[in-house]
Amino acid sequence: MRKLSIFLGMFFDAAAIFLSLYLSAFFKFRWGIFPGISPVSPLIIVYGSLVSILYWWVIFALTGAYRLHWDRSWADEIRMVFKPVVAGFVILSLFAFLITPQASIGRWIFFVYFSLINLFVYSARCFSRLLERRLAKKKLLRRNVLVIGLGKSAKELEDYLAINPSLGYNVIGFINPPHPVTNPAITKQPLGDVIDITALAEQHDITDLLVTIASNFHDDILSLLLPAVQSGIRVKLVPDLFDVVAGHVHNTQILGQPLMELVPDRLSFWEKLVKTAGDYVISLMVIILGLPLWIIVSIMIVIDSKGGVFYRQKRTGEGGREYKIFKFRSMVANAEKGTGAVWAGKDDARVTKIGKIIRKTRIDEVPQFLNVLTGEMAVVGPRPERPEIIEQLRSIYPFYDKRLTVKPGITGWAQVNLEYDTNLEDVSKKLTHDFQYIENQSLFLDLEILARTVLVVLTGKGAH
Numbered sequence: 001m002r003k004l005s006i007f008l009g010m011f012f013d014a015a016a017i018f019l020s021l022y023l024s025a026f027f028k029f030r031w032g033i034f035p036g037i038s039p040v041s042p043l044i045i046v047y048g049s050l051v052s053i054l055y056w057w058v059i060f061a062l063t064g065a066y067r068l069h070w071d072r073s074w075a076d077e078i079r080m081v082f083k084p085v086v087a088g089f090v091i092l093s094l095f096a097f098l099i100t101p102q103a104s105i106g107r108w109i110f111f112v113y114f115s116l117i118n119l120f121v122y123s124a125r126c127f128s129r130l131l132e133r134r135l136a137k138k139k140l141l142r143r144n145v146l147v148i149g150l151g152k153s154a155k156e157l158e159d160y161l162a163i164n165p166s167l168g169y170n171v172i173g174f175i176n177p178p179h180p181v182t183n184p185a186i187t188k189q190p191l192g193d194v195i196d197i198t199a200l201a202e203q204h205d206i207t208d209l210l211v212t213i214a215s216n217f218h219d220d221i222l223s224l225l226l227p228a229v230q231s232g233i234r235v236k237l238v239p240d241l242f243d244v245v246a247g248h249v250h251n252t253q254i255l256g257q258p259l260m261e262l263v264p265d266r267l268s269f270w271e272k273l274v275k276t277a278g279d280y281v282i283s284l285m286v287i288i289l290g291l292p293l294w295i296i297v298s299i300m301i302v303i304d305s306k307g308g309v310f311y312r313q314k315r316t317g318e319g320g321r322e323y324k325i326f327k328f329r330s331m332v333a334n335a336e337k338g339t340g341a342v343w344a345g346k347d348d349a350r351v352t353k354i355g356k357i358i359r360k361t362r363i364d365e366v367p368q369f370l371n372v373l374t375g376e377m378a379v380v381g382p383r384p385e386r387p388e389i390i391e392q393l394r395s396i397y398p399f400y401d402k403r404l405t406v407k408p409g410i411t412g413w414a415q416v417n418l419e420y421d422t423n424l425e426d427v428s429k430k431l432t433h434d435f436q437y438i439e440n441q442s443l444f445l446d447l448e449i450l451a452r453t454v455l456v457v458l459t460g461k462g463a464h
Contacts, residue, residue, distance in 0.1 A: 009128040016120035024113040136168030149212035155185035283369040304354040307333030315384035326367035330355030381409025382434040413437040416452040
C-alpha cells in the first residue's frame with residue numbers, strides 16, 4: 001500500500017505537470033493572444049508536455065517529494081513545491097542559455113508556466129495527501145512507533161494520536177524510561193526497557209521512537225538516540241518548556257503538534273546526491289591527475305625505509321561498520337608490533353623522513369580516495385577512528401557514537417582547524433568540531449572545508 005500511495009502521488013504530479021506546460025504552450029502559440037507568434041502543432045505541444053513530466057519527476061524526486069508525508073502541514077507542502085520549482089526553472093534557464101545565448105523563453109510564457117506548475121502541483125499534492133490520510137484513517141497506511149515514557153506527556157501523546165487516526169501513527173506499546181516514574185499515567189504493561197528497543201524494533205517493524213522524557217536528561221536521550229539512529233529509526237522528542245523557550249521546536253510537526261527530531265537528515269536527498277556524485281568526481285580527478293606525483297611519492301617511500309608503499313588499517317565507519325583504509329606508509333614497517341594501537345606523538349620516532357613530509361601535507365591520506373570510490377568514506381566528514389581507540393573513547397565520552405551517524409571523511413572541519421590527535425584532550429577538541437560539522441552539514445560548508453584543505457596541503461597549516 002505504501003508503494004501504491006507513492007505511485008499515485010507521482011501520477012497526480014504527472015497530470016499537473018502535463019497540464020501546466022500544455023496550457024502554457026496553448027496560451028502562447030495557439031490562442032492568438034501574442035501577434036507575430038507562429039502557431040505550433042498540438043502534437044508537438046503534447047510531446048513536449050510528456051517529456052516535461054520526466055524532467056520534473058527527477059527534480060521533485062531529488063528533493064525528497066516522493067515519500068509518505070501525510071502528517072506534513074499544508075504550509076510545509078507549499079515549501080516542498082515552490083523550492084523545487086524555482087530550482088527547476090533556474091536549471092531550465094541555464095540550459096537554454098548554454099544551447100544558444102540568444103534564446104529567449106519569453107517573459108509572459110515564463111510567468112504563466114511558473115504560476116501554473118506551482119498551482120497545479122500544489123493542488124495535486126493536497127489531493128494525494130488527503131488520499132494518504134484517508135488510507136491512514138482506515139489503517140491501510142501505518143507507521144509503527146514506540147513511545148518512551150509512562151508519564152503525563154506519554155498519555156497526552158497517546159490520546160492525541162488516538163483521536164487523530166489520519167496521522168497513521170500506530171502505537172505498538174510503551175517503553176520504561178531510564179528513570180522510574182513515581183505516578184505513571186500509562187496503565188498498560190510496558191513492552192520492555194530501553195535495552196529492549198532494538199529487538200522490539202525488529203520484531204514490530206518500528207519506524208519511529210516518540211520520546212516523552214525531559215530533554216535535559218542528556219545521558220538518557222543519548223542512550224536512546226544512538227542505537228536507534230544506527231538502526232534507521234527516526235527519534236522524535238516531545239519538547240518541554242526549556243526547549244520551547246530556547247527555540248528548539250522547529251524541526252518537525254505532527255499536524256501542528258511540535259516535535260523535535262533528533263539527528264534529522266541535515267542534507268536533503270538532492271544534496272546527498274550532489275555530495276556523493278562530487279565525491280566520485282573529486283576522487284577520480286585526484287587519483288588520475290595526480291598519478292605522476294603519487295608514483296614519485298611511492299618510489300621515495302620505498303627508498304627511504306624498508307616496507308611496502310601502502311599501509312592498511314582497520315577503522316570504524318558509518319553505523320559502526322568496520323573497514324580498512326588505505327594510506328601511504330609514513331612510519332617504519334610494523335610500527336605497532338610491540339605497542340598495539342597508540343596515538344602518534346609530535347616527535348614520534350616511528351615516523352620516517354618522507355613520512356614527516358607526507359603527513360605534514362596530508363599526502364599520506366590520498367590513497368583513501370580509493371575508500372571513497374568503494375563507498376566506505378566521503379571526501380568530507382569526521383575522520384574515522386580505530387576500533388580499539390573507540391572503545392576507550394566510549395568509556396570517556398558516552399556521546400562519542402554520534403560521530404558514527406554520518407559517513408567518515410578524508411578531510412573535515414576538525415582537520416582544517418586542528419592538528420593530529422596525540423592524546424585524549426586533542427580528541428575532545430576534535431569531537432567538538434566534528435559535532436559542529438554534523439549539526440551544520442551543507443554543500444557550502446563542504447566547499448569551505450575543501451578550500452581550506454588545499455591551504456593545509458600547500459602550507460602545512462593545521463598539521464604537524
